[in-house]
Amino acid sequence: MHDWHGAAHNFGTTPGSSPRARLSTTSAHLPHGGTESDPSPLEHHAIDAMMDRLEIVKLLFAGTPEIACPALAALDDDPRHDVVAVLTRPDAAVGRHRTARPSPVAALAHRRGIRTIKAASVRTGAGHDEVASLDVNAAVVVAYGGLVPADLLKIPEHGWINLHFSLLPRWRGAAPVQRAIMAGDERTGACVFQLVPELDAGAVHASMTTTIGPTETSGELLERLAADTTGLITTALDRMADGIDPTPQPEQGFTHAAKITPQEARVDPSLPARTLDRLIRGTSPAPGAWGLLDGRRFKILRTCLVDPARDHETDLDSDLAPGELHATKNNLYLGTGEGVLRLMEVQAFGKKAMRGADWARGAHPNGKVLS
Template structure:
């Protein structure tokens, strides 16, 4: 089939690479978000998906909005059979959805209808889900509401960060998406409507929302930190200093929420239940370092409080 692929960030790259390697499908174009400032130098750069397309000599389209008339005309001229989409980053209007004869097939990193929306992996970890996965479905005008074509499941490990879990789902999801397109071409794909029960939503995680609430339980704090790692990164303030916090270990110590105890075993911080032990932290403007090394160098004492 003739394929126009839509995607932007790194987790979409395995799916595009899988389709480029396919002997059954021809990638004739790639839709991605416009080049944006990235990195410490804030230089304008192509998206990871756009970079891979460039390497393979594939036409890349970067409209400010997918409703742009020029893009609509370009996509129409390409006459794609199907348009797979993985984390593209913008809503597709109905005139765009109507162009490919087999529609737009979205790879979403949850078991729909659970965790529709922008941050399903983060939400699954934060909620303490034991099982998640990936779904392929036919895009419609709703928010991840279209009929499901295929699923792959994945167990959430006790130490998983969003980066860890998303990496595995990006890989298994690439296989799922390829298999879904094969089934569509073969005429064996079966779309089933999503049930009305079990619906949940996962909104975009903001920097403000990534702040740690030390009054919550240790288990909640652990899941919260892992759910926003590596981005946008969990953070707290210690005194006047803002620091990013990497995943923690649970402790049996009992401290007041936010109370800090510096011991040979590490930097312990109280929660609403038992304490947690900090791993690495990153003070604002500095590199990542061991929490205990930083606390000793900063001459942090037991009067310090995390808020």
């Protein structure tokens, strides 16, 4: 369940035509018997009002990863808006053969026939100049992966807005979802805010809140938020078109969501099981929590807290020392400084991710220690 702040609007538009062209047909649906060929004065007034509300029509969309695709698709499908161009990161080498592939947003833009600007940075150079030359009313950012310089922020009439996956000012920065889970937050959300030169500090146009599931990973939560917040961007654009000022962020409650480093994702088995569970969920699927097993990196991607005294599904019959691995017929366990974790999904060095119990059948880990 989630709660929305700010109401979306329905203008009765029709797909397949420009916003202003669609407005010329709205009199057929207005009261007092007006027709397309003979609108009444009241209908003229209604059309003028709708045209005023549709001032934010031409958009630049800036985004790169898969989580930005639902927002781009929703804006491109919305007949009130015209996504003039997409700004995304350049093609990146992926896979064993390091083949250059476009970003998910670039691939989606190509399929939809949207002009694409690929730039690692728009601070200077060709990327900056191409963005500066665009005729757009506003720019929408969803995980582009680069900073927008102050001079570009001033160019669109309505500036740049950014969809950020946290309840600002909590978790400003690159990894808000990961940090929320790692900190044990029970609730999080998303905000659409006005981009300013300071990091994630702009006033908020619209927001929503949601509960973090007790077993939800950062990847799952990001995917859910990306799907659930497409309407939040439209709400923000509607409020901007209505002339509603955004709400400044509170001065209290700021926390920084720095990018997760591989070293920070290392499992310390001396910590409590609950703390490790949050670390593992917060870093899954990337960068992935890990430890050393037989001198090689061993990733833990999904876990479950275990209470042997009350968990009737467990087949663990003794306590485990911190870092000790123990496999039974159906499960794989890890001892911690306080409590036990069931390892639901793991990835041994050079192997694919698999169920913990399946890996244990071939690895025979009993007596081994994760460090």
